[in-house]
Structure formats: C-alpha cells, structure tokens
Amino acid sequence: MSELSVDHxxxxxYLKPEDIQLIFETADHFKEVINRPIKKVPSLxxxxxxxxxxxxxxxxxxxxxxxxxxxxxxxVNFSAASSSVKKGETLIDTVNNILSMKVDMVVMxxxxxxxxxxxxxxxxxxxxxxxxxxxxxxxxxxxxxxxxRERLGEVAGKKVVIVGDILHSRVxxxxxxxxxxxxxxxxxxxxxxxxxxxxQQLGVKVETNLIKxxxxxxxxxMLRVQNERMEISYFPSTREYTQQFGLxxxxxxxxxxxxVIMHPGPINRGVEITSDVADSEQAIILDQVxxxxxxxxxxxxxxxxxxxx
Ligand code: ASP
Numbered sequence: 001m002s003e004l005s006v007d008h009x010x011x012x013x014y015l016k017p018e019d020i021q022l023i024f025e026t027a028d029h030f031k032e033v034i035n036r037p038i039k040k041v042p043s044l045x046x047x048x049x050x051x052x053x054x055x056x057x058x059x060x061x062x063x064x065x066x067x068x069x070x071x072x073x074x075x076v077n078f079s080a081a082s083s084s085v086k087k088g089e090t091l092i093d094t095v096n097n098i099l100s101m102k103v104d105m106v107v108m109x110x111x112x113x114x115x116x117x118x119x120x121x122x123x124x125x126x127x128x129x130x131x132x133x134x135x136x137x138x139x140x141x142x143x144x145x146x147x148x149r150e151r152l153g154e155v156a157g158k159k160v161v162i163v164g165d166i167l168h169s170r171v172x173x174x175x176x177x178x179x180x181x182x183x184x185x186x187x188x189x190x191x192x193x194x195x196x197x198x199x200q201q202l203g204v205k206v207e208t209n210l211i212k213x214x215x216x217x218x219x220x221x222m223l224r225v226q227n228e229r230m231e232i233s234y235f236p237s238t239r240e241y242t243q244q245f246g247l248x249x250x251x252x253x254x255x256x257x258x259x260v261i262m263h264p265g266p267i268n269r270g271v272e273i274t275s276d277v278a279d280s281e282q283a284i285i286l287d288q289v290x291x292x293x294x295x296x297x298x299x300x301x302x303x304x305x306x307x308x309x
Contacts, residue, residue: 004302008127010116011136012177020181024146026298027291034070034293044073047304049105050098053130054080057109059265059289060130060140064107067296073304076103091115092122099125104307105300108132126303134168134229139299140264141174143292145182147284148219150291151260156183161213163189163245164223164272167196168230171223171264176202189213190245193234194225210245214255221262222247222272242271249276260284 001018009015033041049068053061061077068075078098095106105126108116113135120127131137145155152158160179166172166188179186180203187205188195200206207213214220225241235241247261261273261283269275278285 003306007303007306008116008120008129009138009299009303010120010127010129012138012141012174012181013136015138015178015181017181020142020145020178023142023295023298023302024149026302027146027294030070030297030301031291031294034290034297040070040072042072043301044068044071044304046309047071047105047307048074048076048101048103049107049300050076050078050103051130052078052095052098052106052108052110054108054110054115055131057130059292060109060137063289063292064128064130064139064296064300067293067300068107070293071297071301071304073105073300076101091119095119095123095125099123105304107300126307128299128303131170133170134173134226135170136174136177137170137264138174138178139292139296140171141178142299143288143295144171144175144221144262144264145178145184146295147262147288147291148184148260150287151284152218155179158184158219159187159217160184160219160221161187161189161207161217162221162223163210163213163247165194165225165234166190166199166223167194167234168226169223171221175221176204187213187216191235191241210247211251211254214247214251214259217259219260219262220247221264223264224266224268224272238271246271247273247277249274249280252277252280252282258282262288265289 004019107128107130109130111133113133115132116127116129149155162172189207263285
C-alpha cells in the first residue's frame, strides 16, 4: 500500500491495519531525518497548515508544529482563548475564514466529540483530529504503538494494560482501537467508577486490581486522572486513588518480569506514577514524545500527498 485509505485522520476507528503499517514505515524514515544535523526536508514547501486549538495543549501542539516545520510547510497557529470564537463565531465560520487564506490542512483539537468529522464534511481541507473531547486522540495512539514496536519489536501478540481514568480518556479509546487493529491484547484497569459500562463490548479485559493487571501485561500505559472533565468525585480522594492505582518502584520491583511503562503526559508525579518509575529505564515516556514528531510528520506527509494540486 502506498497511500492511506482515508482522506483525513479523524480517528483510529476509520483506519485499516495497512494504514498503520504505512504510517509507521513512513515515520521510520522521518525519525532518521529528525536525528540528522539538518532536521528538515523540503517535502511540503507548497502546503499551508493551520493548527486550531480550542482546548489547552502543550505537547501535542508543539509536536504538530515541529512536525509541520520539519516538513517545510507554512504554519499558522490559532488558539481559542485569543480568537473570535469568544465573540460568538461558529466553528464553520471560523474555519472557513481561515481556509479563505488558502490553508490546505487543519489540525484541530476541540472539546466536542465528533468536531473533526463535522468539519471534514463542511470544509475543503484535510482534517487531522488532535483530540476531540473524551472521544479520540489518534496521533497519540499511533505514537504509543510506534513506541511499543520500537521497544518490543512488534505490537502483535503483546499484552497492554491501560490504567486509570478510562471513562474520560480519548487516549484510552484510540489506544484500544489501534492496539486491537495490530493484534495486541488489551486490558483496562481502574476504579469501577472510571471504567465505562460499554467497555467490555469493545473486546477488552477489565480488571480493578492493579497488581493482577501488571502481572498479566507486557506494557502498562498509565493515564492521568482527567479532573478537568469531572463534575463529581469518582473516588474518595487522590491519596486513595494513588494507594490503589499509583505505580510505585516497590510494585514494579515486586513483579517477576520487566514491563514497559508508558504515559501520554502530562504526568502528575506522585499520583498515577512516582518519579522514580517515570524516570526509570523501563519507562519510554520521553521516547513517546520524540516519536510523536516522526509519527505526526508521517501522518501529515501522507495526507498531504492526497491533496489534488
Ligand atoms: N495529553 C493527553 C490528552 O490530550 C492525555 C492527558 O491530557 O492526560 O488527552
């Protein structure tokens, strides 16, 4: 396969296994590029990309911007806090105004699930979903799988547990889809109140005991508790959450095998993971960040190659 089966990256659920394969092979090439003294290729010199962030982000926004610049695209950035959205403009009007400035691709983070799909039906540009509410975060899941492949050789057949706030996490949903597409086994683990009722229907194992989950897995992806998405309390206190679901050095050392430890960031050190674990050899958290740029370069490059010129 030499091109993606999709015209936009709206969610992992729209991808085929071959799309992921193609993205990873392309990312391998770009990973080599970004480790050269001159970390740039002229591939997208004629392409303009708008990064529209209607919700806060540090890593993802910087990662996309770096990826775009390393492909030599022209980049415009927009964040909702300083925009006319605050003056009551609709999403389509905002985006159409930006597109009239001849933008070819839109990378969008938005608090509403489905915002990217909606936009892709109404505007003439390639759309990349950089996180839509608690729904999907496809590039995060791609960079997570890419990092597992890099550390363990392949994703197929691996056992991955996603630990924590599954209910409010777009990272969890996109990871479940991506890992299953590649033939990995997935388990979710967390307090019952943070495990959505429908989750078993997605074909994942469910566990509420962290130690049992860790004994089962090859890889543990530790999620942050998404306090900003909670209107009520889902567990008695942060201390109790940490006692039951926090990953400590003592727990890691008590396992009779070595597991790979991941985190999408931002980390709440001392809550879902202690510093000594987050900074240990077994953790690939900074590899995930580095791979994020290469994977996003691959996604943007492959989508841009479908633009009719
Ligand atoms: N950075 C990830 C996201 O945007 C995870 C998190 O915020 O905890 O969903």
